[in-house]
Amino acid sequence: MRDVPMRRGMKRKHKRLLAVLGLVAGLGVAAALVLTAFNDNLVFFHSPSDVAEKKIAADKRFRIGGLVEAGSVKKDGLTTEFVVTDLRHAVPVVYTGMLPDLFREGQGVVANGKLDAEGRFIASEVLAKHDENYMPPEVADALKKSGQWHEKPGDHAKLKPGS
Amino acid sequence: MHALANPARFLRLMAAIRPYAAAVAIIGLVVGLGWGLLISPRDYQQGETVRIMYIHVPSAWMAMFIYAAIAVSSAVALIWRHPVAELVAKASAPVGAAFTLICLVTGSLWGKPMWGTWWVWDARLTSMLILFFLYLGYIALWEAFDDPSRAGRAAAILALVGAVNLPIIKFSVDWWNTLHQPASVLTLEGPKIHPDILWPLLITAVGAQGYYVWILSLRVRAEILNRQARILRFSAAADRRAG
Numbered sequence: 001m002r003d004v005p006m007r008r009g010m011k012r013k014h015k016r017l018l019a020v021l022g023l024v025a026g027l028g029v030a031a032a033l034v035l036t037a038f039n040d041n042l043v044f045f046h047s048p049s050d051v052a053e054k055k056i057a058a059d060k061r062f063r064i065g066g067l068v069e070a071g072s073v074k075k076d077g078l079t080t081e082f083v084v085t086d087l088r089h090a091v092p093v094v095y096t097g098m099l100p101d102l103f104r105e106g107q108g109v110v111a112n113g114k115l116d117a118e119g120r121f122i123a124s125e126v127l128a129k130h131d132e133n134y135m136p137p138e139v140a141d142a143l144k145k146s147g148q149w150h151e152k153p154g155d156h157a158k159l160k161p162g163s
Numbered sequence: 164m165h166a167l168a169n170p171a172r173f174l175r176l177m178a179a180i181r182p183y184a185a186a187v188a189i190i191g192l193v194v195g196l197g198w199g200l201l202i203s204p205r206d207y208q209q210g211e212t213v214r215i216m217y218i219h220v221p222s223a224w225m226a227m228f229i230y231a232a233i234a235v236s237s238a239v240a241l242i243w244r245h246p247v248a249e250l251v252a253k254a255s256a257p258v259g260a261a262f263t264l265i266c267l268v269t270g271s272l273w274g275k276p277m278w279g280t281w282w283v284w285d286a287r288l289t290s291m292l293i294l295f296f297l298y299l300g301y302i303a304l305w306e307a308f309d310d311p312s313r314a315g316r317a318a319a320i321l322a323l324v325g326a327v328n329l330p331i332i333k334f335s336v337d338w339w340n341t342l343h344q345p346a347s348v349l350t351l352e353g354p355k356i357h358p359d360i361l362w363p364l365l366i367t368a369v370g371a372q373g374y375y376v377w378i379l380s381l382r383v384r385a386e387i388l389n390r391q392a393r394i395l396r397f398s399a400a401a402d403r404r405a406g
Contacts, residue, residue, distance in 0.1 A: 016242045023323055024238075031327045035338075043340040044285035065340055100279030102208060110342055127279045132347040134213060135357035136204030 045110045048089040056115075064091060064121055065110040065129065073105055084109060084121070091115075095123040102128035170387045173247045177380035184376035191370020195221075199363035206360070213360070215273040220348075221368040222266040225375060226294060227329055229259030233301070234326035237319035247383070249315045250390070252322060253305055254382035258375055260298035267295060278342055286335035287343035290328055297325035311390070 035042065045065030046056055056062055064084055072083035079096045082105075093111050103109060108129030113122045135143075143149040167173050199217030206213035233252040240249035270288070271281045282288065301321055308314035336345045347355045354361055 013242060020238050020241055020323065023320075024326065027324060027327045031331070035331070039339070042286050042338075044283065044342055045340050047340070100277070102277055102279075104208075107208075125280075127283070127342060128277065129342055130208060130277055130344055132344040132350075133355045134206050134209075134216075134347060134360045136359055137207040138204070139357055140207035 047086040048084055048091045049086050051091050051115070051121075052089040059114065061112070061114050063110050063112045064093070064123075065108070066091075068103070068105050068107055068109050070105045080126075082109075084111065091119070091121050093121045093123050093126075095126050097124075097126070099126055100128040102130055107131075168243075168245045168247055170247055170391075174384055174387060177383060181377060181380045184373045184380065187373030188370050188377050189373075191366055191368075191373055193370075195363050195365075195367030195370050199360075199367060203363050204357075204359050209277060212273065212276050215269050216360075217364055217367050219266060219269040219273060220364060221371040222262045222269065223291070224368055225371050226259055226263040226266050226291070227332060228372070229255050229262065229375060230294060230297070230322075230326070231329060233259065233322045234329075237322040240315065241319050241323075247387070249319065250383055250386040251379070252319065253315070254379055254386050255375075256298055256302050256305075258378055258382070260295065260302065262371075263291070263295040263298055267291060280342075283342050285341040285343060286339045287332065287341045290332045290335050293328055294325075294332060297321075297328060301325070311393075 045063035048064065048066055050056060051064065066084040066086040069083040069085045069090060072081075074081045078098075079094065080099060081092065081094050083090050083092050085091075093113075095111060095113075103126065108131060110127045110129055111121060111123035112125040112127075116122050140149070167176065196217060200214050203214075203217075205211050233255050236248040236252035236255070239245045240252065270291075274283075275281050301318055304318045304321055305314050308317065333346075333349075335341060336343055348361070348364070356364070
């Protein structure tokens with residue numbers, strides 16, 4: 001007599017447990033599907049490789065991101081020319097305006113604009129992207145002096161040459 | 164867990180934990196922020212601006228941790244009808260919302276000098292803004308019902324639905340190109356922060372965690388007493404009608 005309502009109570013608890021697990025699992029799958037479907041719209045910028053592979057429609061505004069190629073920066077008044085590279089492909093960029101403080105050769109950068117007829121990227125905005133490494137300046141100097149310094153291009157690591 | 168479903172026992176446990184949580188909060192925040200803001204070295208590329216991290220990053224961690232705590236408590240409340248779990252979730256929400264707001268504001272203040280912009284719609288920043296709206300929606304939903312048991316159930320379901328955003332926030336910087344840099348501390352290769360910068364950050368984070376437990380213990384006590392007062396009011400009204 002006594003264990004009948006008990007068992008029913010357990011059953012209800014199990015039902016609610018399954019309902020909650022089902023809700024979370026279902027939402028997880030739904031979110032994964034939606035995010036995969038909208039993958040191209042969720043990236044903040046495209047790489048020079050995307051441009052080389054013609055993944056971007058002509059005459060469309062987009063953002064290009066990568067590293068500022070060492071030795072490529074040419075300044076003429078407020079106009080700066082530089083090359084953005086992902087270590088596989090490179091795109092020349094022309095920008096007129098103030099650059100952020102962190103803009104340096106070898107550093108990450110994101111530019112917004114569109115390609116012109118010669119394949120140059122005419123940027124209307126340039127943002128600096130810093131990497132995930134933090135260290136005191138003395139440590140950075142010591143690493144550079146001892147030859148242990150590796151330019152870690154942040155999330156461009158997966159775009160190593162030959163990969 | 165079932166032992167803690169008893170509000171009186173839960174209140175005793177909270178009262179016992181409270182002074183320790185307060186001590187962790189005060190020591191952790193004073194030592195961590197003092198070390199981070201005044202003593203720790205500047206960063207090789209960001210200079211003094213890196214000090215915003217000592218407020219920004221612990222706030223971001225707490226924003227996500229507290230939301231996870233709300234989601235777990237909500238699941239416990241829904242499945243086992245655990246009355247205290249529901250109040251733990253309710254009492255946590257404004258604390259988490261405050262940490263999320265601090266994270267968004269300090270991130271914006273950090274973005275302007277470093278990136279060159281206050282705000283961009285990249286996946287990390289956008290998913291964090293969604294977290295803030297989830298907190299506000301959760302708080303509003305509690306207030307939208309007169310009957311607390313219905314409010315609690317609706318809010319718990321919202322909390323569980325929103326939990327899907329947590330892995331999106333964490334992995335947004337790995338799944339998509341973002342302006343925000345990838346993870347520095349919780350990575351498979353280990354932290355990418357020099358110990359002189361990492362230690363004050365971790366101590367501040369522990370202090371923030373202590374602050375949450377401290378404030379939570381006070382807020383849950385208020386919620387439990389509030390609910391008991393409501394029951395007393397109802398029974399007094401019923402007595403008056405009967406007499």
